[in-house]
Amino acid sequence: MATTDRPFRDRVTNKLPSHLANWQLPADWRWGTEGVEGEHRHYQEVVDNLGRSLSLVSSLDGDHEDWLHAEARNLAHLNHPSIPTTYYYWPRNAELQRGPGYLRRWIAGETLWSRLSRTGAEDLAFVLQYLRSAGSALAYMHSGGAVHGALSAETSWVTPTGRIWLLGWEWSVRAELPAGLEPNPRWTPTPPESDGVIWAPTPESDQWQLAATAFAAFTQEYPPADLPPLTLVRPDIPVSVAKVLARALKREPSERFHSIAAMLRELDRAVGSHTSMFTSGSMQAAMRGPGEGEEARLRWATGEDYEVIGRLGSGTFGSVWRVRDLSLAREVALKMLHPEVARDENAVHRFRREAQLAAQLAHPSIVPIYDWDSSGGVAWYTMELAEGGSLADLVARSGPRSIADIAVQIDQVLDGLSAAHASGIIHRDLKPENILIDRYRRWRIADFGVAKIPGEELSGTTGTPEFAAPEQLLGETQGSPVDCFEIAAITYFLLAGKPPFGTGDGRAILARELSGDVDLSGIAPDVAEWLKKGLAAVPEDRYADATAMRDAWRVAAEKAMAAEEHAPWWRRWLTSEVHLMPGDS
CATH class of the missing domain: 3.30.200.20 (Phosphorylase Kinase; domain 1)
Known part of the structure; x- marks a missing residue:
């Protein structure tokens, strides 16, 4: 077999x-x-x-x-x-x-055939999602002059979160196919024009296979030669949707849509303004209104604009989700306030200000903010999805880093922080979890939720104890040296694999900070001196701001690396463009 x-x-x-x-x-x-x-x-x-x-x-x-x-x-x-x-x-x-x-x-999921065998026929929302995801991929291929040729429920994969992936790409390179090979007809629906002739896929045959796979998702079998009305088999399917599939399944290619893009546009018109809700979870949540869970509320509030893929993390005031922006066809991160927090108007105001602060800075080392909105008691903003996780993830995964590993990135982070300080903005909550890594391995500052802006005289306890400066833990007035302390603590964490003053009770951490009880052994002397100044208990003994700290870092890191026979890295970096990726803005 x-x-x-x-x-x-x-x-x-x-x-x-x-x-x-x-x-x-x-x-x-x-x-x-x-x-x-x-x-x-x-x-x-x-x-x-x-x-x-x-x-x-x-x-x-x-x-x-x-x-x-x-x-x-x-x-x-x-x-x-x-x-x-x-x-x-x-x-x-x-x-x-x-x-x-x-x-x-690596795709964690199963074929659509497997899913159909396991859970039965799909609902309308899932099939709409499938048509949009698979159809847009095929339209993208066709625009480049290529075809797939073997779309089926076997080459369509579904993740546990409902994301659609297309496989079977070996069939899309016909020029290199070994003689006599073609897709297995047992699993691949055969368009009428290909029955009994040499396999020669076209955009029209891809369209037919897309519709045939959607038909199979509804009925658990591919369409027979004598095609019955879909509404006869599945009375719950809207007539307008059934008509779109029936046209795409016409025996004569010339009677189908002139392109898959045209087919998808007709589908949009068929199902109306709610076409954007392409996940079953999104549509079901939208139909039943806000549910008890935070995810259900988010799906209900954002259903027409975003597909919720999964939770990325959660904190005291909010949570972060991986979502798909349906209008721009890209994955982004969405941060929302916890529903109980969102009842507080002051909390919503500060949350919106957090997004505005990050957006106005617009620096390569600060996570880009895309949009802010609220609906039905849910407030959120979207930002770039950090595919590399955070510095906390990096150390947990790979252990302590060397100076050579982090020299450029620390410089970049300090450069971004310099832009914030130049605008009078102080972050006040820098920690490994708030420095994110993008797909190009650039480090970016996130979460300006407790930032201080010009004109504010803020005190009060802020920050995360393991990385917070003494004046934060004491609730005293805080200026830019607070951020310098936190950057030094993060750098120590990267080099040593642990916070500089330990973990646990905030009072014990504060006592060690005030006594200067930090182990700098094993760290290159010049960098150790840089850390010692950055971690000073008295704000006036630290660097005045991120610019001064960045300049000192360049000297310390260069000396440390020169001792290890490294070239002066930052001069090469600053005088070249290797740190900028094509297409970045």
Whole structure:
């Protein structure tokens, strides 16, 4: 029996396949616990030296190396939310005992067929989400002159949060296909024009397969040759939606929509203004109103604009969510106030001010803010999604860092903080959790929730005890040296893997801060002196502001690295553009 003739659950394996048995992964990489067998490909989980799960895609036939390479090259040039990112191709290398294979994003989920077998036919909201996600990916391909050719419930994957991914990309590189191969008709719906002829996919056949897969999601089977009205099989489906699918399933390609983009526009008109609610959770929450849980309230409030994917974290006053901006087709982070906090008008005012402060600074080392809004008692703002997590995540995952590892990034963070100080803004809550890492590994300052602005004379207890300056813990007046203390504490944490004055009770931490009880052994002398000044108990003994601290850091880090025979890193960095990524703003 062919591999894809077996149910999905029987194709998931914890055993390394024989063709990978002699592979040698790079240092500090390891094999993951799961793999999936396909008809021509094997997808094996590997964990890289940053702790990320990736998918190693390899060919089951050693003679298919050119086909695999063409597939990887094609995927590497595609950029769409439903197309997994491809990172690297390993050619065959006998010396390294590695290759051929390519690395892409690991997808935690199952095929649509598996989901249908497990949970039954899908509801309208899910199918609308599927059509939008898969359809926009196909339209993106078609705009570049390419086609998929094998869209099905087997090549469509669904994550536990309902996100749609398209696979089966080996079929999109027809020029490199080995002779005689074509998608398995058992799992791939065959368009009428392709029945009994040589497989030759077109944008029109992709459209038919998209509609056929949506039909299968509704009915658990592909459309038969004698297609019945969908509303006869599923009376709950709106007639307007059924008409869109019926047209896309026409036997004659010329009678279908002239493009998938046109099909999606017609679908928008068919279901009205609520087309944007493409997740079943979003639509169900919207129909029943605010629920008891925070997620239900968020879905209800943002259902027409955002798809809620999952929670990223939660704090005293609010929570952060990973969401998909439906109008711009991108994932962003959404921060919302806890519902009970949002009842306080002053809290909402400060929350909005937090977003405004970060937005007005507009610096590469400060997380960009996109939008602010409120609805139904829910207040939120959206910002760039930090795909690399936070500095706390970095140390938890990889342990203490070296000076060479952090020299440029500390300089960048201090540069961003300098921009804030120049505008009279003091952060007052800098900690590893509030320094985020973007997809280019840049460090960015986030969370200006307790920031001090010009004209304010704020005191009171602020900050996180392990990283807060003594005057914060004592509730005294606070100026820019507060931020300098916190940056020094974060730098110590990065180098030592722990806060400078320990953890636990705030009073004990304060006592150690006031006595200067910090262990600087094992840290390069020049950097140790920089830390000592930054962590001084008296504000006047610290750096006056982030600019002075940044300038001192450059000198200290350069001396420390010169002692280790490193070149003067910051001069090269400042006089080049290697720190700027193409397309960044």
